[in-house]
Amino acid sequence: MIAIVGVLVLVNNIIERDADGRIVEAGLVEELSLVPGDGVNDPDEDAIALRGLPCEEPHDAEVFARFRLSGDGWPGRDNIKRRASAGCRSRLREFYASEYDALIGGVTYFSPDRVDWAIDDHDVICFANFGSPRRGALDGA
Numbered sequence: 833m834i835a836i837v838g839v840l841v842l843v844n845n846i847i848e849r850d851a852d853g854r855i856v857e858a859g860l861v862e863e864l865s866l867v868p869g870d871g872v873n874d875p876d877e878d879a880i881a882l883r884g885l886p887c888e889e890p891h892d893a894e895v896f897a898r899f900r901l902s903g904d905g906w907p908g909r910d911n912i913k914r915r916a917s918a919g920c921r922s923r924l925r926e927f928y929a930s931e932y933d934a935l936i937g938g939v940t941y942f943s944p945d946r947v948d949w950a951i952d953d954h955d956v957i958c959f960a961n962f963g964s965p966r967r968g969a970l971d972g973a
Contacts (some may be wrong), residue, residue, distance in 0.1 A: 847884040858885045863942060866957050869969055870895040875959045877942045890965035893937070897923040897958040906949050916943040920958035928960070928970050937961025 848857035855861070855870055861884035866872075871891030873883045885891045901907075901915055920941045942957040960970060 855884050855886045858883065858889060860884065863957065864953075866895050866898070866942075868895050868897055871969075872959070873965075875940060875942070875961070887969040888967055890967055891962075892965055893940070893959040893961045894970055895957060896928060896960045896970055897956075899923070899956055899958075901944070901954045901956060903954070906946055909945070912943050912945075912949075916941045916956040919956060923958060924960060937963050 847855050847859035847861045850856045853867060853869075860881040861870065861872070862881050863877075863879075866882070866884075869887070871885040871887050871889065871894050873885065873892045875882060875893050887894070897920060899919055901912065901919075907915075917939075920939050924939055938961055940959045940961055942959075944953050944955065948954070
């Protein structure tokens, strides 16, 4: 019974997007569905889903990039973390230079683990974390 209620809550709280893919109604968004411009609260890589919010609503962080790591065989966790961190930071500096210093909370990312890598999920999702909740999108998002 608890599992059924949990599924109903999840289904009833999924975000709504407009024709351009922007979140228009707050709700849950799965990691695989996150795209640049998505506002979220408390990005946690261990969460099944995150709370996605329209940019007009206060949010703690925003997805600003998503990219794929190259390679075939598992490169190891340290290699993944190094490449993910460098890739996110360079993309933030390149595309959102005017916002870089305002990100008191810094940059975090979701990166593939060994299981993800084995099923060809090599994506890194980059988050700009704000020092306090803010409204609006990053410049250019």
